[in-house]
Amino acid sequence: MHMNGPVNISRNERLETCHEIASRLHEVYGEKILAIGVYGSVSRGTDGPFSDIEMFCVLNESSESVDFSYEWSAGPWKAEVEVRSADVLLKTASTVEGSWPLTQGLHNQKLFSTGSMVLPEALELPSRPEGFDNVVRMVMSGELSEPSKIVSVCENFWNGLVKWAAEHDYVISTKRIPF
Template sequence: MMGPREVIREERMKIAYIIANQLMEKYGTDVEAIGIYGSLARKTDGPFSDIEIKCILNSIEDGFSYEWTSGDWKAEVNLDNKQNIVEEATTVEENWPLTHGQFFTILPIYDPKGFFQELRQKASSVDNTIFKEAICKTLVEEMYEYMGKLRNIKIQGPETFLPALAVEIATAGAMILGLHHKRYFTTSAQVLPEALGLLNRPDGFDKLCQLVMSGHLYDSKRILDACENFWNGLLDWSKKNGYVINYSNSVPF
């Protein structure tokens, strides 16, 4: 049977080092650093986890990646420009809590100048105002739109989309909490459980998350009520924490 098959951590690490050596042979002195990221770097990898590697090059202009499978396992190698990856690591968007954990947990394979340590420091030193802007942006661009869809469904359907929408609303709420606390989530599978461990959560968030995590998303009224309650709680929470939705009757351009 074609993979993925079970691979023990030691074998996965051995493959990662083989890939790193091949990168060194191919790019030579142009290599600034090579490191493992993802679950393998965090030592939380399972028997079917991917191998994920970052290779920082000095002369490359635009990053690109190799992604392939041997049949038994899958690997992804991202080749990045040094300046570009620093810019990426210090940029805060609405999904920062899910995308940026990689910059804090990279496991160096080759890093003679300590580039990954420097990258980690820069990623953790982003000003709080940038996070505040990202939260306000998420409230308008994500949550406001989701609530519009929810209320449309309540009037005209289709209710079959409600389960997926509940997941999106709960996940967006978790992202807002992650941004508020400047905390990243370890993996997409842990977004909601880890968000529930954060302090200062909006009213209604816990019940919505528990509903989504239970998988019991067949009661349309229950979903609608849970999402509406969370939205009301989120608006109160945002006001208390200084996150303002700017309303305007005029076109802003």
């Protein structure tokens, strides 16, 4: 019987699939490839029996910039391969956008292990604004049914964030249109 969805796969099977994907990328893009890499839990060696495969493929710069992602599920496993030309990758790496500090732990120079671990791992960072821990614990617990408590905790965090930002020479811009 064929099951749809994730199936328990060993690390060796997952790595074999990574090599298979890399071979296919070489067939499709050939000499345009500058680099192929694996990221996420597979690259860190923390992948579990149901982890997905995340890879990137960097192409030489050409007259057209390349920036797209293949994402698919092949029966028991899921994979995502980002394909970018070098110019797009360098532009992305040099850009700080709205969610970047959250996902990368900019101030503490922390790279979180997974999206689902951002909040628990953020509680371990050495520099946190006053009130941050209470907001994080409230969200993680799911206790979000009392509006007055939510407002109070958020107000405390905002005040702590303003103070923390000033202490670290960060400017919080509140302009409606920042340019």
